[in-house]
Amino acid sequence: MHDRVPISLLSVLFVGIAILYVPILVLIAYSFNASSLVSVWGGFSTMWYGQLLHNDQILDAARLSLEIGLVVATGAVLLGTLAAISLVRFKRFHGRLLLTGMVNAPLVMPEIITGITQLLLFVSMLHAFGWPHRGFTTIVIAHIAFCTAYVTITVQSRLQAADRSLEEAAMDLGSGPVRAFLDTTLPGILPALASSWLLSFTLSLDDLVISSFVSGPGAGTLPMVIFSKVKLGVSPDVNALATLIIAAVGACVILAGYLMRRTELRRRIEAQMAEQPG
Numbered sequence: 001m002h003d004r005v006p007i008s009l010l011s012v013l014f015v016g017i018a019i020l021y022v023p024i025l026v027l028i029a030y031s032f033n034a035s036s037l038v039s040v041w042g043g044f045s046t047m048w049y050g051q052l053l054h055n056d057q058i059l060d061a062a063r064l065s066l067e068i069g070l071v072v073a074t075g076a077v078l079l080g081t082l083a084a085i086s087l088v089r090f091k092r093f094h095g096r097l098l099l100t101g102m103v104n105a106p107l108v109m110p111e112i113i114t115g116i117t118q119l120l121l122f123v124s125m126l127h128a129f130g131w132p133h134r135g136f137t138t139i140v141i142a143h144i145a146f147c148t149a150y151v152t153i154t155v156q157s158r159l160q161a162a163d164r165s166l167e168e169a170a171m172d173l174g175s176g177p178v179r180a181f182l183d184t185t186l187p188g189i190l191p192a193l194a195s196s197w198l199l200s201f202t203l204s205l206d207d208l209v210i211s212s213f214v215s216g217p218g219a220g221t222l223p224m225v226i227f228s229k230v231k232l233g234v235s236p237d238v239n240a241l242a243t244l245i246i247a248a249v250g251a252c253v254i255l256a257g258y259l260m261r262r263t264e265l266r267r268r269i270e271a272q273m274a275e276q277p278g
Contacts, residue, residue, distance in 0.1 A: 024246060031239035038236060048240040058225060058241060065205050065222040068136065072143040073201035077193055079144065080151025087152070088159040106149040115213030118142045122214060134216030142214045143207060147200035154199070158192035159185070187267070191260045198256055202249070 031049075035042025052058060083103060087096070106114065122138050125131065132138050162185050170180035208223040215221065220228075222241075229238055 027239055028243045028246065031236065031243040033236055033239075036236065038239070048236040049244075052237045052240045052244075055237060058222070058237070061220050061222045061225040062241075064136070064219065068139055068143065068221065069201045069204040071140050072147055072204040073197045075140070075144045076147035076151045076200040077197050080148045080196060081155050081193065083148065083152040084155035084159055087156055103149050103152045106146040107153070109146075111207075111209040114146060115142075115210040118145070118210060119213040134214060135219040138214040138216070139211055139219065139221065142210050143204040146210070147203055150199055150203065151196040154196045155189060155192050158189045162188050187263075190263055194256055194260060198252065 030038060030041075032044050032046060033041055034045035034047065083099065086093070087100065087103075090096075118138075118141075122132060122134060122141075126133065132141070164185075166184040167180045170184050171177060175183065206223060207221075208227055211221045211224055215224065226238055226241070
């Protein structure tokens, strides 16, 4: 006989879900509001989506944020994976304690402190070397700095659970260390790499505080533009923009979940076939 979940726990679960998703549903509904007043329903209309497509400020900011997010996510995954491999595979090396501290520090450091320190660093580098000028480059560097920490933690936990014997068997059969890692270990940590990439992309796309410190003239990201508009009062075109972002993120999450599930299912099938006697 199956145990039943207490009604009190289900109630708490539904309340928590409602607090999270009901405001999102309200925002989506009001993105189709014909009235220019956000709090007054004036009928169904898609006019704000049309105006959004002709808003060059928002489109340029969205394009910049997407470009930054793609570069940051890719760079953070590369650096974070290398850091995770170093911490898992090499137990003793000079600077291990320092690397561990540098990996964990961004996870607990307030964003405003990170933004100030990054700003001081870039200003000092600009005076000393004439580079980098605040803009796309400085935002990318700053975002990679804190996204790498999340990637390292995620990939490190997956690497620690990976079966090292498969990699050793591949090397016994003649593969080099790099080829053995790519053929045996890499497929097993691909879900962690994919989730880390998506997490880094989301964190970069969502960041406001650090971007505000390290950005320059003409380099306003999408959160910065939205925040500047919200300070003057929420406009319906912002609701339309938020609805499009929610739809895009939801589609990416569903696609990533499907790919990760398919990869895991394939891995289980291959493991079962390998266990069957020839």
